[in-house]
Amino acid sequence: MKTYRAAVIGCSRMGAFIDNEVPDYQAIKLPYSHAAGFYAEERTDLAACSDLRTEVMEKFGKQYDVPKERQYTDYREMIDKEQLDIVSIATQPEHRAEIAIYAAEHGVKAIYAEKAMAASMDDADAMVEAVERNGVFFNLGTNRRWHTGFDKMKEIIDSGELGRLRTLITYSNGTLFNTASHNFDLMLRLNSDHKASWVSAHLPNAEKIIDGEIFREDPVGQGMIQFENGVMVHALLSPRSSDWEAICEKGSLTCWNNGWQWKLRRQTTIPGWRTCSEEGTFPEFERTSSTANLIKDLVHALDTGEPTRGGVRCAHANTELIFAFMESHLRNGARVDLPLKGSKLRLKRDRAPRQPKFTL
Ligand SMILES: NC(=O)c1ccc[n+]([C@@H]2O[C@H](COP(=O)([O-])OP(=O)(O)OC[C@H]3O[C@@H](n4cnc5c(N)ncnc54)[C@H](O)[C@@H]3O)[C@@H](O)[C@H]2O)c1
Numbered sequence: 001m002k003t004y005r006a007a008v009i010g011c012s013r014m015g016a017f018i019d020n021e022v023p024d025y026q027a028i029k030l031p032y033s034h035a036a037g038f039y040a041e042e043r044t045d046l047a048a049c050s051d052l053r054t055e056v057m058e059k060f061g062k063q064y065d066v067p068k069e070r071q072y073t074d075y076r077e078m079i080d081k082e083q084l085d086i087v088s089i090a091t092q093p094e095h096r097a098e099i100a101i102y103a104a105e106h107g108v109k110a111i112y113a114e115k116a117m118a119a120s121m122d123d124a125d126a127m128v129e130a131v132e133r134n135g136v137f138f139n140l141g142t143n144r145r146w147h148t149g150f151d152k153m154k155e156i157i158d159s160g161e162l163g164r165l166r167t168l169i170t171y172s173n174g175t176l177f178n179t180a181s182h183n184f185d186l187m188l189r190l191n192s193d194h195k196a197s198w199v200s201a202h203l204p205n206a207e208k209i210i211d212g213e214i215f216r217e218d219p220v221g222q223g224m225i226q227f228e229n230g231v232m233v234h235a236l237l238s239p240r241s242s243d244w245e246a247i248c249e250k251g252s253l254t255c256w257n258n259g260w261q262w263k264l265r266r267q268t269t270i271p272g273w274r275t276c277s278e279e280g281t282f283p284e285f286e287r288t289s290s291t292a293n294l295i296k297d298l299v300h301a302l303d304t305g306e307p308t309r310g311g312v313r314c315a316h317a318n319t320e321l322i323f324a325f326m327e328s329h330l331r332n333g334a335r336v337d338l339p340l341k342g343s344k345l346r347l348k349r350d351r352a353p354r355q356p357k358f359t360l
Contacts, residue, residue: 001043001303002303003042003044003045004043004109004110005047005082005083005084005085005086006038006046006087006088007079007082007086007088008034008035008038008050009051009075009087009088009089009099010051010089010091010092011049011053011056011057011060011090012090012356013033013354014090014114014141015034015035015049015088016033016034016035016049016060016063016064016090017059017063017358018033018356018357019032020356020357026257027258027259028258029287030289031291032289033090033291034090034141034291035060035063035064036064037289037291037294037295038088040289040292041299043299044299046064046065046066047066047070047082047084048066048070048071048072048078048082048084049072050072050073050074050078051073052073053353054073057073058071063358070082075102076102079102079103079107084103084108085110085302086108086111086295086298087108088111088113088114089111089114090141091114092351092353093114093116093118093119093347094347094349096113097118097119097124097127100127100130101126103136104127104130104133104136108136109136109137109302110137110139111136111139112294113138113140113315115142115181116177116178116181116322117319119177119346120323120343120345121343121345124316124320127315128312128313128316131312137298137301137302138308138310138311138315139294139297139298139310139311140181140185140310140314140315140318142182142186142310142318143291143294144182144189144259145185145310145314146293146294146297146309147259147290147293148285148286148287148288149259149285149287150186150189150255150259152283152285153190153246153253153255154189154190154192156264157190162266163248163250163251164249165191165231165246165248166231166232166248167231167234167247168190168191168244168246168247169234169236169244169245169247170233170235170244171241171244171245172237172239172240172242173220173221173222173223173235174220174237175218175219175221176326177218177322177347180221180235180325181318181319181322183244184225184235184322185314185318187233187235188314188317189314191233193317194227194228194231195227196225196227196320197226197228197337197338198324198337198338199223199226199321199324199335200224200334201221201235201326201328201336202223202328202333203220203221203222203325203329204220204222204237205219205220206329213344214345214346215345215347215348216348218349219326219329221237221325221329222235223235223325223333225321241257242258243256243257249267251265251266251267251277251280252264252277253265265278265280266278294309294310320338323343324336324340326345327340330345
């Protein structure tokens with residue numbers, strides 16, 4: 001079978017070395033980084049890499065067998081020379097659109113872009129345009145969309161055995177670009193990618209990072225998302241950590257500890273009570289690497305021409321929620337209707353890249 005040539009742009013933590021941060025973490029199955037995912041996947045050949053930091057690429061080359069002549073400080077040169085099928089973009093969001101658009105315009109067939117998709121709505125719109133015009137397959141690195149536990153959660157919701165889905169809760173929404181981008185995608189996925197109609201949000205402590213239309217840091221944000229099909233999302237900033245809940249008319253599904261533990265409860269009636277919940281059984285599922293699953297999804301799309309599970313429109317819907325939260329905050333929590341029109345806000349941070357953990 002055909003092997004696809006892949007390369008990683010942005011060879012730091014998520015690009016290459018984050019696996020070394022979570023070796024014993026039950027919630028995450030390795031491979032986790034893009035490079036580790038391509039290296040493990042038999043249908044991809046990790047052919048080249050690009051980063052501004054040569055010392056990081058040197059470690060990358062040693063770890064993933066990419067020779068020095070295929071390590072590029074200029075991603076354009078790499079794309080022009082290497083005949084790549086798949087390109088990963090694991091830089092920070094401020095750099096994403098420029099790289100994604102160049103890749104889409106210069107023959108790359110599939111893009112694995114880290115979240116958040118982009119640093120502004122204009123950038124996100126331009127990415128959709130370039131990706132669709134060039135027929136490029138696209139997945140955003142919102143890993144839970146390819147997580148088998150959330151597949152099971154969605155399967156139960158879709159089966160209707162707990163009645164109609166009414167409410168989704170994210171207990172720790174976090175910073176909008178870094179963390180809420182994961183949460184928003186999960187809410188979209190559990191609600192079968194129905195369209196959102198409005199959001200209302202508050203960003204505590206955002207005033208000191210807002211500079212006109214520029215956000216100088218990634219703000220934390222809480223709020224509500226109303227979907228057209230009636231489902232309401234409550235995105236909290238509670239002290240609980242990576243926990244999510246889907247509440248249906250006759251029961252609920254909860255994920256604790258970032259995909260490690262799961263619970264199903266059914267509503268029942270006990271004489272003397274109106275309604276109460278009783279514990280059911282959350283079905284067993286095979287725990288696999290969501291990064292590996294995402295890459296297999298891209299390979300399948302390249303093999304068959306079928307769409308990926310994510311796609312650039314899902315990524316755009318996610319990005320709209322991020323910017324709608326920011327717009328709502330600036331309007332004192334007023335409802336902001338979607339699709340979002342005319343937002344000129346932009347994330348623009350002045351920050352050095354993190355030092356990856358090169359060894360276990
Ligand atoms: N999906 C996940 O679970 C997950 C986990 C961690 C991080 N992330 C995401 O991955 C992205 C990267 O995060 P990180 O912590 O690895 O970032 P980082 O800041 O440590 O690394 C970014 C790398 O990109 C490189 N870079 C910047 N501009 C470049 C350019 N023009 N060409 C080539 N390389 C360039 C930098 O030199 C740096 O090495 C972020 O968007 C983050 O939100 C996702």
